[in-house]
Amino acid sequence: MGLFPEQCNDDRDSSLCTCCCTGSMCNRNEKCEPRNCPTVPSTFQNGAVKCSDSNKPGSICEFTCTGEDFTLQPSPEAASSQCLPGGRWSQPEQCCAKPCPPYLPMDYIVLLHAKDQQTLDFYTEAFGHSILTTYKHGQDSMRIALIQFSGAPHPEMAVTLNQTANMDAAGVLKASGNQKHVKTADGKVNTGAALTYALDLIKRHVRDPNRHVEVVDVTTDAMSDDDVTGPAQALRDAGVLTFVRYIRRDSKESYNLTQLLEIAGDKNRVSIVEKNRKPAKDNSLFLQSYVCDNICRFHYGAV
Incomplete structure (x- = not known):
């Protein structure tokens, strides 16, 4: 039975994954392999994005909004996001949108x-x-x-x-x-x-x-x-x-x-x-x- 990468600790390099299985191979520990994060769109509508190393582990992407009245959503204070070793970004997917409310598309x-x-x-x-x-x-x-x-x-x-x-x-x-x-x-x-x-x-x-x-x-x-x-x-x-x-x-x-x-x-x-x-x-x-x-x-x- 194979390993389950999602059981790794995302915030630690070379953390251990535990494979649940049967027989003599049970509870075997292996090192996790770092995984790429989902690709960040190259064009960021009403804003701009700059990543230090694309979507690879450790890469930090910085987001800015350029459109008038647009702010980062859903977390205005989270202007950057880091690709963690487990293959996910440290912050939710960001976008530039007008304040909601009063703007409802x-x-x-x-x-x-x-x-x-x-x-x-x-x-x-x-x-x-x-x-x-x-x-x-x-x-x-x-x-x-x-x-x-x-x-x-x-x-x-x-x-x-x-x-x-x-x-x-x-x-x-x-x-x-x-x-x-x-x-x-x-x-x-x-x-x-x-x-x-x-x-x-x-x-x-x-x-x-x-x-x-x-x-x-x-x-x-x-x-x-x-x-x-x-x-x-x-x-x-x-x-x-x-x-x-x-x-x-x-x-x-x-x-x-x-x-x-x-x-x-x-x-x-x-x-x-x-x-x-x-x-x-x-x-x-x-x-x-x-x-x-x-x-x-x-x-x-x-x-």
Whole structure:
């Protein structure tokens, strides 16, 4: 049975590895052979990297950020990393990124159904304001789309990704605040159709899918009349995070939790909110943690 190099002490030259085996060869000790570390990219986006001896053991790589407003992430204080004998770097993979928050590389698409203008206004004031005023907007950060739907999506009232990419927070707030309630004559609520519309929108306006998070957030005060399982899964298969926020009149109103879970795909991405009351859970905090805690994964396109 062979040796297991991962059992070596990374920080010691010529440390001993113990091979677990059977028979007369059991507990045999051998010296570890130093191993190269993973190759450091020769080009360091929005920065520069200089290594003393490539990716060989003992080599020290120094990182600097040159882009405006860019800092080393995830450890700003760790400007250098050494290749240890066991074949790993002494620091996590570094990248140069803008501070997160307020910069979130994300496309945030809200699919909104409201039975009346009052509920529509409640959404934009209670939820939209928080998202819009907390984070930066633009091509290097967050783009937002707001699309009303009922029996079908209503693109005539949409605030689009391309529009908000060139707006500041005040401009996006004004555009979202100008929403007027619309509905189809049949009175239907087809969330599945809205989810399919969102996927098409993402495909047509996507930036770099490896370096931006795509999010679809369904906010509704009614259960869907059409199938949501297939369209929601199609979004997740395309790498899109799906959320759902159900706004109910009061604590006595029932709802179909199974359907909400089919939309979100995870109970942690389901919110139940009572109309005109402050929500107990804010999706923006989940999104912030998901993106900012893994910012270098998006920088390297390794999501």
